[in-house]
Amino acid sequence: MSYSQKIKDAHDLLHSKDYCYTDKRGWLDFPAQITDHDIKNIQNFSEIISKKCDILIITGIGGSYLGIRAALEFLKSCHYNYFNKPEVFFVGNNMSEGYINNILRICESKDICINIISKSGSTIECMMAFRIFRKFMEEKYGKSESRERIFCTTSTNNNNLHEICLSENYKVFDIPENIGGRYSILTNVGLVPLSILGIDIKKILQGAIKARQDFMNLDNICYKYAIIRNILCNKNKKIEIIAGFEPRLKYLFEWWKQLFGESEGKNKKGIFPSSLIYSTDLHSMGQFVQDGTPIFFETMLSFKKINQNFNIKLPYDNKNLDNLNYLAGKNIEYVNSQAFQATVYAHSHANTPVINIEIDEIDECNLGYLIYFFEKACAISAHLLKVDPFNQPGVESYKTKMFELLKNN
Numbered sequence: 001m002s003y004s005q006k007i008k009d010a011h012d013l014l015h016s017k018d019y020c021y022t023d024k025r026g027w028l029d030f031p032a033q034i035t036d037h038d039i040k041n042i043q044n045f046s047e048i049i050s051k052k053c054d055i056l057i058i059t060g061i062g063g064s065y066l067g068i069r070a071a072l073e074f075l076k077s078c079h080y081n082y083f084n085k086p087e088v089f090f091v092g093n094n095m096s097e098g099y100i101n102n103i104l105r106i107c108e109s110k111d112i113c114i115n116i117i118s119k120s121g122s123t124i125e126c127m128m129a130f131r132i133f134r135k136f137m138e139e140k141y142g143k144s145e146s147r148e149r150i151f152c153t154t155s156t157n158n159n160n161l162h163e164i165c166l167s168e169n170y171k172v173f174d175i176p177e178n179i180g181g182r183y184s185i186l187t188n189v190g191l192v193p194l195s196i197l198g199i200d201i202k203k204i205l206q207g208a209i210k211a212r213q214d215f216m217n218l219d220n221i222c223y224k225y226a227i228i229r230n231i232l233c234n235k236n237k238k239i240e241i242i243a244g245f246e247p248r249l250k251y252l253f254e255w256w257k258q259l260f261g262e263s264e265g266k267n268k269k270g271i272f273p274s275s276l277i278y279s280t281d282l283h284s285m286g287q288f289v290q291d292g293t294p295i296f297f298e299t300m301l302s303f304k305k306i307n308q309n310f311n312i313k314l315p316y317d318n319k320n321l322d323n324l325n326y327l328a329g330k331n332i333e334y335v336n337s338q339a340f341q342a343t344v345y346a347h348s349h350a351n352t353p354v355i356n357i358e359i360d361e362i363d364e365c366n367l368g369y370l371i372y373f374f375e376k377a378c379a380i381s382a383h384l385l386k387v388d389p390f391n392q393p394g395v396e397s398y399k400t401k402m403f404e405l406l407k408n409n
């Protein structure tokens with residue numbers, strides 16, 4: 001069957017009335033359905049919270065964590081906390097006692113608010129951290145003041161977290177039932193905390209709405225990406241490395257890994273998603289990518305323009321003992337861009353297929369577009385593989401064993 005037919009089938013299925021897979025397709029239309037009134041409500045609430053705290057604690061894991069951090073670092077940088085208020089710390093995304101102890105210590109002398117995010121309202125990492133921080137807050141502020149500082153994003157179908165919210169009178173933001181965790185960044189999951197952290201959520205949604213329109217026709221870049229991945233997978237390229245030359249991409253790549261890993265990796269099928277940040281990782285993994293077992297392809301994320309309001313040029317040095325004067329007067333960004341071109345050249349000449357996704361510039365609108373691009377490419381890719389993009393049966397196995405161990409020991 002031709003790819004044009006395969007894509008038509010995958011597209012028709014994704015937009016069909018009767019869906020044969022887990023029907024969690026709400027993310028397809030949500031950015032266009034959220035009203036100005038809803039956005040205004042989030043923004044008004046954000047203003048109150050951002051004035052009230054030095055630190056926002058975000059408690060969540062997986063789809064209730066990665067997208068927020070991805071968007072924040074992409075738009076503001078990985079050094080966000082050094083330049084902005086409120087600062088943000090993420091808990092509930094691991095079970096390290098040392099990690100949570102550090103965050104508690106950081107919070108001792110600061111005013112804090114907490115956003116707990118959990119669709120199921122029962123995820124152990126997240127709920128344990130929440131219990132610890134609720135106690136911390138109640139000791140610091142008392143019960144009544146804590147109510148003004150704790151708010152929850154969850155599904156309102158009476159899960160454990162929702163029960164706590166009802167009993168303690170915490171503000172609740174709803175997560176739509178028909179949107180799964182890894183597709184939920186453009187719902188209250190991401191919109192509420194990102195707005196508190198000073199990001200224009202309306203522009204993110206505008207970018208996603210534009211992508212939604214662009215990807216309704218069959219001939220689009222999103223479906224092309226899905227086709228190329230599928231062709232490469234059939235040629236035994238079973239690992240995709242997403243790579244970029246900006247540290248701000250680290251968590252976007254983590255979010256992307258969860259999206260593709262949980263959506264495609266089932267029934268013994270799928271491309272293993274991995275990520276590298278260059279040029280850092282060229283000095284650790286560069287050898288393997290250039291010359292190792294040829295089982296991967298590379299998807300580069302690059303920018304036409306990096307809109308930064310600074311200008312760091314390499315200074316001229318009279319002694320030139322480091323032999324760098326040939327670069328004197330050049331921006332660091334220029335050197336970075338040459339490294340990017342050299343890497344694409346070297347890797348593709350070593351027979352590693354390289355896809356380049358070029359983003360115009362770093363802003364909210366482009367981020368919204370990119371998020372929707374990957375979400376739809378992922379769903380279409382899963383359809384091409386004939387797997388359910390919206391379930392994750394595999395993640396339950398370890399949990400069953402863990403709870404057995406915890407309850408019996």
Ligand code: PA5
Pocket residue numbers: 061062063064117118119120121122123126180181182183258262392
């Ligand atoms: O994509 C998913 O469904 C998961 O990664 C969840 O987001 C993650 O397990 C967290 O679940 P919850 O939001 O229910 O706490």
